[in-house]
Amino acid sequence: MEPKNQQKNIVVIGGGPAGIEASRTLDSLGYTVFLIEKEDRLGGHLARWDRLFPYGTPAGDVLGQMTASMGRVKWFTGTEVTQLNRLERGYNIILSNGMSVLADALLLTTGFSLFDASRKEEYGYGIYDRVITNADLEDWFSGIPVPAIDSPRRIGFVHCVGSRDEKVGNRYCSKVCCATAVKQACEIKEKFPDAVVYCFYMDLRMFGRGYEDMYLEAQKKYGIIFVRGRVSEVSEDKDGHLFVKAEDTLAGKPLRVTLDLLVLMAGMTRNTAVAPIVRALELSTMEDGFLKPKDSMTQAQSSYAAGIFYAGACTGPKTIPDTVAEAKAAAMSINEYLRDND
Amino acid sequence: MIDFGYGISPSSAINLERFDRARFDRLCAEEPDVLKCMACGSCAASCPTAGHGNMNLRKVILLLGRGCDSDALAMTRSCMLCGKCLLVCPRGINTRHLILSINKIYK
Ligand SMILES: Cc1cc2nc3c(=O)[nH]c(=O)nc-3n(C[C@H](O)[C@H](O)[C@H](O)COP(=O)(O)OP(=O)(O)OC[C@H]3O[C@@H](n4cnc5c(N)ncnc54)[C@H](O)[C@@H]3O)c2cc1C
Ligand code: SF4
Ligand code: SF4
Ligand code: SF4
Numbered sequence: 001m002e003p004k005n006q007q008k009n010i011v012v013i014g015g016g017p018a019g020i021e022a023s024r025t026l027d028s029l030g031y032t033v034f035l036i037e038k039e040d041r042l043g044g045h046l047a048r049w050d051r052l053f054p055y056g057t058p059a060g061d062v063l064g065q066m067t068a069s070m071g072r073v074k075w076f077t078g079t080e081v082t083q084l085n086r087l088e089r090g091y092n093i094i095l096s097n098g099m100s101v102l103a104d105a106l107l108l109t110t111g112f113s114l115f116d117a118s119r120k121e122e123y124g125y126g127i128y129d130r131v132i133t134n135a136d137l138e139d140w141f142s143g144i145p146v147p148a149i150d151s152p153r154r155i156g157f158v159h160c161v162g163s164r165d166e167k168v169g170n171r172y173c174s175k176v177c178c179a180t181a182v183k184q185a186c187e188i189k190e191k192f193p194d195a196v197v198y199c200f201y202m203d204l205r206m207f208g209r210g211y212e213d214m215y216l217e218a219q220k221k222y223g224i225i226f227v228r229g230r231v232s233e234v235s236e237d238k239d240g241h242l243f244v245k246a247e248d249t250l251a252g253k254p255l256r257v258t259l260d261l262l263v264l265m266a267g268m269t270r271n272t273a274v275a276p277i278v279r280a281l282e283l284s285t286m287e288d289g290f291l292k293p294k295d296s297m298t299q300a301q302s303s304y305a306a307g308i309f310y311a312g313a314c315t316g317p318k319t320i321p322d323t324v325a326e327a328k329a330a331a332m333s334i335n336e337y338l339r340d341n342d
Numbered sequence: 343m344i345d346f347g348y349g350i351s352p353s354s355a356i357n358l359e360r361f362d363r364a365r366f367d368r369l370c371a372e373e374p375d376v377l378k379c380m381a382c383g384s385c386a387a388s389c390p391t392a393g394h395g396n397m398n399l400r401k402v403i404l405l406l407g408r409g410c411d412s413d414a415l416a417m418t419r420s421c422m423l424c425g426k427c428l429l430v431c432p433r434g435i436n437t438r439h440l441i442l443s444i445n446k447i448y449k
Contacts, residue, residue, distance in 0.1 A: 196363075219377045223370070225407065228381070248356055250381050250404050257358035 005030035008338055011093050011103040012036065013081060013277065016044020017320055018312025019109035020066050021327035026107075027071040029335055034101055035075035038273065042067055042077060044111050046320065050141035053176075053183040054210035062320070084280040089341075090307060105307045105334045108291065109327070110274040112313040115162030115170070115266040123158060123264055128236045130259075133161075133266045134180050141187060152195055152260035155188055156244060157181045158231045159201040163267035172288060174267030175317040178205045181265050182218045188263075189222045198225045198257065200246055208319065227255060234262060268317040281305060290316045301330040307341075309334055361409030369406065369447050373440045378433045379403045385427035385437055395420025399427050399437055402444065415448055 008031050012019045015037030023035040041047055042063075049059040076097060083094040091103045117133050118126040125131045130148045140146040159181055163174040178201065185197050199218075204226070206215045218224040229246040236242055241258050248255040270289030278285060284292040284304050291314050294302040301309050311330035312323040370376060385399040386392065397420040405414035418441060425438040 216378060219380075220374065223377060248404075248408065251356060251401065251408060251410070253354055253356050253408075253410075255356040255358065255408070 002030055005338075006032055008032065008104045009034065009090075009101055010105045010107060010334060011091070011101055012107045012109055013274075014044065014109035014111055014312075014314070015039075015042040015075060015077065016109060016111045016312060016323075017046050017063075017066065018111065018314070018323045018327045018330075019044070019107075020070075021324045022107055022109060022311050022331050023073045023075070024066075024069070024071060025328050025331035026334065027073045029331065031334075031338075033073045034103075035073055036079050036081060036095060037075065037077045038080045040078045042075065045114075048135060048138060048142075050138050051183070051187070052320065053179040054208060054214045056183070056187075081277065084277060086281065103307075104338055105309065107309045107311060107330055107334065108274065108277065108303075108314055109310075109312050109330075110271050110277075110314045112268040112290075112317065113271045113273075115168075115174075115269045117161055117264045117266045119168055120161055120165075120264070122233045123161065123231065123262070124234045124236065124242070125264055128234065128242060128262075129240055130236075130242055131234065131262045131264065133264045134177065134184060135266065137184050137188070137263050141184075149261060152192060154257070154259045155185075155192070155195050155197045155261045155263070156231070156242075156257070156259045157185055157197070157199045157263045157265060159199065159265050160230065161264040161266050162269065164202065170267065170269060170288060172317065173205060174265075175205070175207075176319055177265035177267055178203075179208065179211050179214065179319075181263075182206070182211075182214055182224070184263065185224045186214070186218050186222045189224065196225065197222070198227055198259075200227050200229060200231045200244075202228070202230055208321075229255065268313060271314065274314060281308060283308070286316075290314065299333075301326060301333040307337065309337075356408045356410060358409065363409075365411070365447060366406055366409070369443060372447065373436075373443050375433070375435045376403060376440055378435060380433060382432060384430040384432060388426050388430045389421075390424060390426060391420050391422065397421045399441070402441075406444070406448075411448060415444075418444060 010026050010031050010033050012023050012035045023033045026033045046063050052059050080096045082096050085092040091106050093101045114135055132148050136146055189197050206212045229249045231246045233245050234242050242262050244257050246255050286292045291310050293300045309330045311326040383400050391397045397417050402414045402417050427437040
């Protein structure tokens, strides 16, 4: 550890998995780290999830491990950046708690926003009582009451809600929702063993280690029924049951089913909370609004601006292992940058 | 019956409402591996009846799982139980045995 690193300030904006992991790594390299989180707790989206794919690891355990040793990191919750100025060397950052920091480097770990499922009106989120999202279901698994879940016997999961959809401006795949759907389908089947559970998908993207095993288990152990076809519309009967239309594209036939619960796999979208920072620093974004790294192959953690770095879902949909790896990589990129600019 | 010169064909839509799962559940109990099918189509591609008969094991499995029994059973009649599909199934399903069980349970 370089003793003089302590004289260097690094401001990390966003206290989700990316921000936490990067802050801890930078701290272990000896830097003085300020971690800024606007919500009143650290953890970002990880703090909202119950169990994680593919192995069902409790999210609380993962977050607990990450935050167990924050070292000398100075972290602030319920705090936002109110002003940001570029100096000749580094940045001057003023926080909503009145603090002002002269930062030698800045790391953005502002993450993503969950797609607003009510924008896909044909699925009826916010209109029909028994339509919920993946995030609502995580709440329920964590013990928060969700009135829509009332001993359902027929349950459907809709993949790709707000992803792979040019009409809502999101052409990309959100990467995590196939695995989340399969995980949640098994979990809900465990809670309601007599229920019939369907997954409506276009492609099943089970790319990660352990994901294919999870899919196989969903089929064989839990009897989840996979229907290849996008749900085209949902309507409600007078008792609140949901009438669902899709094409079973593998059979080449239209398919109709009535359900007691429909779970929408809302995707990951850009976080608009980073917009003021993007404007103040004139950062580049991609056409879908995620932050644009300097080079997606070899400099994925660097921005186009000197001394500003990115990690995690702020540059696009990512899993937690992806995010944690990027956080470590960002810490190393910052370390190299500060060493070379000394 | 009056002949109007045209007929309305019965709806070919899949209606999961009217699907009585009992027989399919019996098939699953006897052949649990049927649930592992990932609809890759290897079986249908390698089937010697391809292009001659209408046997398509991928579709048979799918249609039975959707309650379209008669469509499925019409296909199995062209199968000659050669077992070629068993060699190519990536999920290791004993397809030949499965077809025999289908013929038994749905007879
Ligand atoms: C339904 C669902 C389930 C998932 N399940 C899994 C799973 O089982 N396994 C898995 O590996 N991955 C899962 N993921 C993905 C996982 O949530 C992400 O990989 C992870 O949250 C990304 O971490 P992050 O730190 O980049 O972003 P986030 O978790 O979004 O954290 C960003 C943080 O930055 C803060 N912030 C943003 N802007 C500002 C600002 N201007 N000022 C201050 N603070 C700010 C936010 O409040 C937030 O706390 C899931 C995703 C979804 C949508
Ligand atoms: S991960 Fe699956 S559900 Fe999510 S956008 Fe991609 S294909 Fe669709
Ligand atoms: S066993 Fe039947 S379905 Fe399989 S390859 Fe032979 S003829 Fe085709
Ligand atoms: S080869 Fe096996 S997995 Fe593929 S469609 Fe046929 S039965 Fe299903």
